[in-house]
Every structure is written in C-alpha cells, then in structure tokens.
Amino acid sequence: MTATFKAERIASPGCTIAECPVWSARENCVYWVDIPEKRLFRLDVAYGHLRSWALSVKVGAFAISDGGGFIAATEKGFAHLALEEEQALFTFGAGPDLPPGWRMNDGACDRQGRFWAGSISPTPAEADQWGALFSIGQEGQVVVRGGAFRVQNGLAWSPDGRRLYVSDSHISNVHVTRYDFDPETGACSNGQPFADHALLGGRPDGAAMDSDGCYWIAASDSGRLLRLTPEGRIDAVIEVDVPNPTNLCFGGADLSTAYITSLRREGVGGGDLFAVTLPFQGLAEPCYQP
Template structure:
C-alpha cells in the first residue's frame, strides 16, 4: 500500500488534521510556524497565520475554530487577509514557563479536551496536563504528571478515552472509562506499551470498528490496534516522523497523515513535513464539533 503525497508542505511540525465535512476540506496546523492550512481534493491550498504557536483545532458549531495555542484556548476565524482573528476564551494556568497546548479534540458531547506540555521536550518535565473545556466555562483539570500528552481519541460510543505520552522515557498509550455525562475519565489502564512496537506514540484516530490508529513517530508507520490492544496492521509513509492521522474524504475512507520535518540531513526523506493520504481499508467517524 503506497502513501500518496498530497502537499509537499515541508511543515516543521504538521499536526492536528481535521476533515471538515461541510466544506469537504482538510485543515491542519504547523505548530512552530503558527499556521493553519486548508487543502481540498480539487487541489486548492490556503493558509492563515495565528498570533501564537497553534497546536490543535476543533470546528465550532457556529462557525470558525476553537484552538489550543500557547497561552490558552482561542476562538478563531479565518480572514481574507491571511490572518486568524479572534479572542482568547480561556487562559491556561501552566505549571511552568515556556509551555503550550499540544494534542486536542472534542468528545462526542462537544467538550474540548486538550493536553499541555513544556516546549523543550529534552527537559522531560512532568508539567503536562489534560484539561476539558465546555462553552462558557474555564478549563477543568482532568490529569497531570504528563510529559507530552498525545494520541487523544474516543471510541465510537464515546465511552472509552485514549491518551498517549509521546516522550521517549514513556511511550505509553492508556485507555480510560469515560463518562459522557460528566466528561470525566476513570479506571486508567495500560492499553499499549509502545516500547514493544516501532515508533513513539503520536497523534491518533479511531475507525468505525473501534480500532485505534496511531502514528509511530520515528518509525514511519501508522499502527492500527484493536480495542483489546492487539496490533492489527501497520501502514508505511515515506517519512520518519508521521505526527497525526485523521479520517476524511467523501466517504471518510481516506487516512490523512501529517508529518514533521526535522533539521539536519534529509537526503533519505526529502518529503518530510508533507501531507499524505493512505487507503486504510476501513471508514472513520466524523470529527465532533465544539458545542459553543
């Protein structure tokens, strides 16, 4: 199975692909470049600049985006000027300086779940947290003692929450029982120890069968795990650092993959930082929108 290059984007850190069903378009971010990108199957490509590093996005029911940046959660709108305009809705009380949001997405009820991390991964600082945000409210702390929270996804019924920690010292994926009424995770348990598989666990998605797809960063692979944590298959991309995957396309049967373009010699992976498409052989689920 061959990965198709859609955009030679050369993103420093391409993350958070989201298929916008109404627009039939894929949005994603380049975190350090502070950019939001939009691609359509017709081949159009648009970009907008954010006021801070932009890590994760969710479409809002009323239009525009809810986004996790450095200082908090923002309501943003794209403008013809090429800028993202809006306001900060929630200021996050980071545990230490030089932190930012990382992975984030909505649950089936429209709450926004978002993780935070210290920007310098080399510190290995356990200052990362997982928050939940509901419209009109602040950020509710769900979990702490995280280094690089990642891999957020929910089962099709919304009652199982998945979360990974990408840091090399951890490389674990956990599953939680998730209460859809209160938005509270519980019964934390090890789902997959990625130390036993190629690549560090990065961004993720869930398909209609309830299987969990996660990027194997540093290994150039996208792994599919069954709900009982068994490795079902692995799909290859022509770059070492796939960052996050998302289902999209007219029938939600295309797996879009963003990637990272590291520094140094890239002779063996000239397409690093690109946007790719795979045929996973299964459909995904529409991405929930933020209720607010």
C-alpha cells in the same frame, strides 16, 4: 495477517512540525497546522488548491466549532479561531493560564463536544515539568482533568464515548493508556496500559478512532501508522516514506481516506501531507459545542 497500505504525498508545504489534520466535510477540505512556524493550512482535496494563514500564536491542536470557526489549543490556552480572507483572528480569555514558554499540545473533542488538550513545557525532560489535561465545554468552562504527561498526545474516544485513549510521546515516559470515561461528567477512571513502545516500534503521536472502535496511532520514528483493535492487537499498518508521521484524520465522502501529517527532520525529509484510501471507515469527529 497484518494488512499494509502505502500512503502517497499529496502536498509539500515544507512544514517543520505539521500536526492536527482536521477534515471539513462541508468544504471538502483538510486543515492542519505547522506548530513552530505558526501557520494554518487548508487543502481542497478535489482541486488540489492549497492556501495558508499566518497565526499570531502557536497552535497545537484545533477542532471545528459548531458556532463557526474553530476552537484552538494555543500557547495562551484555549481560544476561538476565525479565518478571514486575509487573516486569522483569535479570541482569548478562557484559560488555562500557562507558565511562560508552555503551550497546549494535542487535542480533540469528546463525543459530547467538549474540547480536550494537554499542556507541554518547553523543557519536558526536566524532572518537574509535567503537563496535564484540560477540557473546555459549554459556555467556555475550563476543567482541569489532571494526569502527568511529558508530551501528551493520542487523544481519541471509542465510538460509544465510554473509553478515552491518550498517550505520552516523550522517550522517558512512552505509553498509551485507556481509561473508562463518563460521557456525562468527563471523568476518567481505571486507567490501564494499552500499548507501549515495544509494541508500536515507534513513539506514539497523534491518533484517531474508526467506526469499528479501532485506534489508529502515528508511530513516530518508524514511518508507520498502526491500527490497534480494542484488544490492543495491530491488524493494519500505513507506511509513509518519511520517518515521522505525526497525526491522522479520516475524510472523504465515506470517511475512508486517511490524511496524515508529518514533521521534517534534517537529512530525512518530512513536513508533508499524505493520503491513502482504506477498507476501513472513520468516524465523523464531533464539533466543539460552545
């Protein structure tokens, strides 16, 4: 029997495309971005205090950096992001060099602290507009990891770091693939289909891993987020009252609260932040190791 949970709206900042929720245990806060509006938000979950920063570039994803601040995947490639009281400051220069109009999309850190993200074209439906995966590791080394994505999403690693999951959200290339992953080198091999559109009931978007090795994926257009066992079976569902959840992270003292972002669609709402406490425990996400 599939367990079903209902998430509650905890913030309504009116985002266009809210993405990449990131839990900060040190601050007891959840961060996220609104990609097209170039804003970063922070919610203090204990007191409900919400604030935001204007960003100078579009940020598709980010992660906490062990050296302070954040590593960000932007329209100018990877960058360090520092938040000050009145402004957000970027340090660019790591690459990759993206064509005009392109940007980085979904991203996450592997268990070794390398930050990964995929590139996306402004016109992903066109025949030759394929994005690829990149990683940035210690000393800012950028590695082209390859692949072919219309709208790359769903990056997550198994608890032991030896399986990589990644998806494509574009309607012409919908899939979730699982790879064997070499923790030492970051090499991916033996890609196998893990979940498809028919199984999910919605396009696969952002994802997170729990401590049982189960893969949680936002099924966009369906108003649901799904827990898939390592065998690919759906055994739990989170429902939200908007059609397009985009991503989730685990937070709270015991990492059993899922924080969920969403995008706004005309006539049906969205762009809010949701939360639900679950009988499952997430994983503490690795910090980027600069």
